[in-house]
Amino acid sequence: MSEPTGVIHDIGYQRYTGLRLGRRAVFGALYVHGVRTAFGLGRSAKAKIFPWLVVGIVLMVAGAVTAIGSQIGETLMTYAQFADSMSWLVIFFVAVAAPELVSRDLRSGVLPLYFSRPLPTADYPMAKLLALATALWMLLGAPQLVMFLGAAFTGNDMGAVWDELLDLVPGLLYAGLWAVVFASVGLLIASLTGKRAFAAGGIVAVFLMTTPIVGVLSILPAQAANQLAGIASPSTLVQGVGIWTMRDQVITDPDALGPDLGAFGPVYALVAALLVAACVALLLARYRKVAAR
Incomplete structure (x- = not known):
């Protein structure tokens, strides 16, 4: 009877001896990968079509607005108005990007x-x-920078450039508000x-389906209901905050009064903050439940 024999093969497995970067590096990697995913970077050509089509449209609109405005010597659209006018494209961008970020996983x-x-559930x-909000802010902010550069190069002096910069900063902040609210709701x-x-x-x-609710509330006999109608939809909620905080940029036509918020401007801001906080809390609760499975 032959003795059993065995052979040990060294296939080169070794312990990892490199630098362990820890939680911050993991979070940063997830964030960067998320921003890239939102724009289809690192993915197939098919996945790049829609996000870059949207990017092309918003940049083309910004370029056209800047070119026409410089020819006629008037401001066709403020930075805040640009963000408002692109809100429909932002909705569809969120509808494509958010599922790619979380639904696939x-x-x-x-x-x-x-x-x-070593990654906490939260x-x-x-x-x-954060990645989705950054992508949305870039989507609205980059065209605003195009508009700013066009206006700056056609300005008469540095004073005009400084005035344009003072208009740009609130516009970028307003774009950030759009990004945070839409990212919070969409990702949840x-x-x-x-x-x-x-x-x-x-x-x-x-x-989209919350918009008709705003229309119904805005025609009710009660004035308070009319003034608070905008809080029923994320889009009009953000616009209400913009009207309250920077009305001169959101509504530039003196003959167009725009939505009447009455004394409820702070209510719009409070509801927007509560909406974001609630979405974040529910999102964290959702992933605690997933991690517990």
Whole structure:
């Protein structure tokens, strides 16, 4: 009877001896990857079509507005008005980007792998939320910079450039408000399902189907209901905050009074803050539930 024999093969497995970067590096990697994913970078050519089509449209509009304004010597659109006019494109951008950021991971079941590393449960959704908000801010902010550069090069002196810069800063802040509100609502909805089509449809439905509610409330006999109608939809809620904080930039036509907020301007700002806080709290609760499975 032959003795059993065995052979040990050295296939080169070694312990990792490199630098362990820790939580901050993991969060940063998730954030950077999220921003790239929102614009389709590092993915197939098909995935790049829609986000870069939207980018091309907003830049083309900004360039056209700047060129026409410089020819006629008038401001066709302020920075805040540009953000308002692009809100429909932002909705569809969120509907495509948010499911790519979170729904794909839910469907493929890779979240347990993320949470098996030294990554707190809250870091994953917060990195994704920050990435989506950054992508939306860039989507609205980059065209505003194009408008600023066009206005700056056609200015008569440095005083005109400084005045233009003072108009740009509130416009960028306003774009940031759009980005934070839309990212919070969109990512929360996308986190509820692993099917991207369902997530995209849900996001579009929430943003678009709340608009008729605003219309109904705005024609009620009660004046308070008319003035508070805008809080029923994320889009009009953001516009209400803009009208309250920078009315001269949101409504430049003296003959167009715009929505009457009455004394409820601070209410719009409070509701916007509460909406973002509620969405973030629900998003964190959602991922605590996912991590507990």
